[in-house]
Each structure stands twice: as structure tokens, then as C-alpha cells.
Amino acid sequence: DGGITQSPKYLFRKEGQNVTLSCEQNLNHDAMYWYRQDPGQGLRLIYYSQIVNDFQKGDIAEGYSVSREKKESFPLTVTSAQKNPTAFYLCASSIIGLSRAYNEQFFGPGTRLTVL
Amino acid sequence: QKEVEQNSGPLSVPEGAIASLNCTYSDRGSQSFFWYRQYSGKSPELIMFIYSNGDKEDGRFTAQLNKASQYVSLLIRDSQPSDSATYLCAVPTHSGNTPLVFGKGTRLSVIA
Numbered sequence: 001d002g003g004i005t006q007s008p009k010y011l012f013r014k015e016g017q018n019v020t021l022s023c024e025q026n027l028n029h030d031a032m033y034w035y036r037q038d039p040g041q042g043l044r045l046i047y048y049s050q051i052v053n054d055f056q057k058g059d060i061a062e063g064y065s066v067s068r069e070k071k072e073s074f075p076l077t078v079t080s081a082q083k084n085p086t087a088f089y090l091c092a093s094s095i096i097g098l099s100r101a102y103n104e105q106f107f108g109p110g111t112r113l114t115v116l
Numbered sequence: 117q118k119e120v121e122q123n124s125g126p127l128s129v130p131e132g133a134i135a136s137l138n139c140t141y142s143d144r145g146s147q148s149f150f151w152y153r154q155y156s157g158k159s160p161e162l163i164m165f166i167y168s169n170g171d172k173e174d175g176r177f178t179a180q181l182n183k184a185s186q187y188v189s190l191l192i193r194d195s196q197p198s199d200s201a202t203y204l205c206a207v208p209t210h211s212g213n214t215p216l217v218f219g220k221g222t223r224l225s226v227i228a
Contacts, residue, residue, distance in 0.1 A: 033215055040124065042204060042218035043160070058215060090159055104150070105216060107159040 003027065004108035006091050011113045013078070013085065021076045021111045023091035030096040032074035033105065036060060037088040046089075049074055050096060078113065086115045118143045120205055122219035130227050135192040137222045139205030142186070149188045150216065151179060152204040160204055164190060195226045 004025045013019045023032065031050045035043035045058030049068040063082025068074055074093075078085045089112075092105040119142040129135045141149075148167045152160035166172045166179040166188065180189040192199055202223045206216040 035218075040220070042120075042220040043216075044218075045215045048215050104162055104165060107161070110159045 004091060004093055004106055006089075006108035006111050008111060009109065011111055013113060013115050015115060016080045018077055018079050019113070021078065021089055021091075021113070023074045023076065023108055024072055025074075025091075025093045025106075025108075026072060027093055027106065028071075029093035029106075030071070031094045032068070033092040033094075034058075034064075034066065034074070034076045035090045035092065037090060043090060046076065084115075085113055088112050118146065118207060118209060118217045120207055120217055120219035122203075122205055122222045124220055125223040126225050127222055128225045128227055129195050131195060131197060133195050135195045135199065135224055135226070137190040137192075137203050137205075137224065138187060139189070139219055140187045141205075141207050143207070144183070144186060146186075146207045148208060149179070149181060150206040151177075151188075151190045152206060152218075154202045154204060154221065156201070192224075195224075197226045197228050200224055200226050 007022045033048040034046040037043050044060050046064050047055050047066040049055035052068050052071050055066050055068050063079055065077045088110050090110045091108040094105045121140045151164040153163045154160040164177055164179040166181045169181050169183050172179045176193045178191040202221040204221045205219040208214045
């Protein structure tokens, strides 16, 4: 059963702690993305990766870090430097294909992070 | 920096009516456009993709693209209460396989 999994579904963090959100895909997609969504807001890009061992910052990368050691996995660490981390975090993946016009992204179920 | 604008709503329509959702974008060079549906507390799912000017139909959904006016619309015919969700419009940051820039979404409520 192909898809994207994220864990945990809910995560609670104390101030000053680092936490890592997991994202795994078995779709054989090359590209993976992390977005953040706040209530009533659209998705904002944190980081993305198009190839193993390489990634690029998005619009709101400060206070976050990522790694891409395997094609299937793209974990996101929310560090203590992120001042307002309470949000819904979404991981997505897409193919890198021949069509320059098409870029469907498939989303995981999300992780809801709350800072206590 | 590309921008995508949507009316946040809520847009309320009676069951069976046509719901019309609009999206404008800032970059005249944008070539492909995506409509995602997001139920409350869930992740977005793709419902329509459009690349060419004009209309694209898929079941009860029709996407309309007008590149000259820089807007893309989503029409939902015979709206059902199950269509109640937030609809997100998105464009790639660059052509090809790049991250998407999302609008803030329009919340649709279909009243039975």
C-alpha cells in the first residue's frame, strides 16, 4: 500500500526542547517537502529536497533543520530556536519527471505539534 | 516571490447549487495550477490540475483558467454537504518540479 506516513500524529513539546517529526514515503518519489500550516492559513514551505543528501530552505526555515540520508525519509527537527512552533506540519512528495508542467504533490496525514 | 490570493470565505451555498471559487496569481509566467481540497484537521488532496487556457472538467468539478487575467476558478456543480471543506489554490514556484506556493484557501460550506 503506497503512500506517505508521518509520525506521530500529535506531539507535545516543552519550551526549550528539540523534537523530530518523521516522514516516510514508499512512492519512489525523488522530491520531498515540509510545509507548516497555521489556523486559517495556507501552507508555508519550510524545506524541500529533490535528491538524497541535498535540501533547500523554504520561506520559513529559521528554527528548523532537516536531513535526507535516504530517498524514502525526510525528517524535520523543530529546534528550540523556533519561537512559535505550534502548528500543523505537513510532509509531501512528488516525482521529478519529464513534464515540466506537472508537479502533483502527495501529502502525508500531518503532525499536529503543540508547545506546552 | 509568487503570490496566490483567495477569498477566505466562508462561501455558503445551498445543496445542489454551483459553488464558484476563485484564485488570482501574481506571476504572469505561471503555467500550471492546482486545486486541493482540505477537510478540517486533514491533509490536502489534489482534486484538479489545469495547464492550458480554458476549461477542464472532471466529474462535478470544472477548473477554468484565464492567463490574460491571471485567475483560475473552480466550479463545483450539484454541491453536496460532503463538499464542505477548504479549497486551496497553488502554483509552482518555478516551472517543473518545484515546491508549490499556496493561497490561504477558501472555506466552502454547503447547506443541506
